[in-house]
Amino acid sequence: MKKIGVIKTIHDYNTIIGLETTHPLVSFVDFSKVKTTTKREVEALSFGFYSIFFKEGKNCTLKYGRNNYDYQEGSLIFIAPNQVVSIEEDGLDYQPNGFALLFHTDLLLRTSLMQGIKDFSFFSYNVTEALHLSEKEKEIIVDSFRKIDYEIAHSIDKHSKQLIVANIELLLKYCLRFYDRQFITRDNITNGIVEKLNHLLYNYLESNKPQTIGTPSVSYCASVLNLSPNYFGDLIKKETGKSAQEYIHTIIIDKAKEKIVDFNNSISQISNELGFKYPHHFTRLFKQKVGITPLEFRTGS
Structure with missing residues (x-):
């Protein structure tokens, strides 16, 4: 039976990778500053929080089910809480050579994003459905990450939560825009x-x-077409103006x-x-x- 490692909190994740926890509910990770270990005891991971991984290198393999994520250089994946992601055996192969943004649902309490998070359906996408970025889009994403990192590192005051959540929401809205572009340009999937x-x-x-x-x-049709239900639904909506x-x-x-x-x-x-x-x-x-x-x-x- 597959060994699944469950990482419940932001602090637990930071501890594993040797990163100091500045904020208990949100973390920005620059993997160039993280030391990886050489052996991993589990075959899959489940996070108790939202995770966004931006990969710049090509030495990372993430899997969902039997298939590799469509996760190449200059791409993003979005992992919802409690989603199980498989990893390769060679150490911390699940860590991209790039950045990650992690945020707990509790961060969103009493904010507009708490209700709006369901509109970002890409958190439920799976195989072959990563977001591939152009150079200009990468600049925007990295800049958004840096702004969030600045607020996390800033001394917590009455504005901190509002600014962090506002910047996360802005980042997610950019990702919606970029996915709309991808639906049009990636003919191998949408054609x-x-x-x-x-x-x-x-x-x-x-x-x-x-x-x-x-x-x-919808689930049946998406499965036959080798797409996740949310990605399939978004494609059909873009093409026909109707829900799936x-x-x-x-x-x-x-x-x-x-x-x-x-x-x-x-x-x-x-x-x-x-x-x-x-x-x-x-x-x-x-x-x-x-x-x-x-x-x-x-x-x-």
């Missing part, structure tokens, strides 16, 4: 995502999977319309063929999307 989804959904709805599994879910769930429902309803015009199919039968557990669930969704019930659509009333 034809809607077409691939359409093909997947039409094949699914033509099979017996709806009767055995149910209606196609809304888009899937649109395809289901289009398929339903094809079946409804065939009078040999009862509404209950169509509902079952499309994977709905109960006919009234199908009727409710159909009316929500079309404005009339399936029966009214069939009769033209």
Whole structure:
């Protein structure tokens, strides 16, 4: 069974890498100043706080599940609390030759970012989904790190928390912008995502999977397309203007319309063929999307 090292607090992490804890809830790490050890007892790590790693070198391998992070020179990964990240066996290979920003959820208490953190869905991205930065973007990210580091090192006063959290939020907003750019420029991931989804959904709805599994879910589609649900959802939103769930429902309803015009199919039968557990669930969704019930659509009333 895989040995997982759990690092619960910022102080625990700082102690492991030999860094003094200046603030108990947030830490900036410059790995060029950190001494690594030569042997690690665990195969994976789980942090009890948010972690952002910026890698400049190419000697780091991080894994999620069986796959390597798409984590190359000049890239960022975002790790949510309690997410398990695998590491290689050769010492502290999980430490990038760059920087890290670590912050605990408690830092966000009574701030706007406490509620807004859920909007930064990249904390739930996984394999092949790191943020790759241009030279100009790297400058902005490093500058943001440095500003946060300055506030951490500054004597704590009544402005400290507000300024630290404000700079973290600004950093995350820049990352949202850069991901939007990446969705457009990284064709190997985004190219034809809607077409691939359409093909997947039409094949699914033509099979017996709806009767055995149910209606196609966002998680199912993301898994088949080898994407995390959040990354998949963000891609579909950028391409179609609809959430992944809304888009899937649109395809289901289009398929339903094809079946409804065939009078040999009862509404209950169509509902079952499309994977709905109960006919009234199908009727409710159909009316929500079309404005009339399936029966009214069939009769033209």
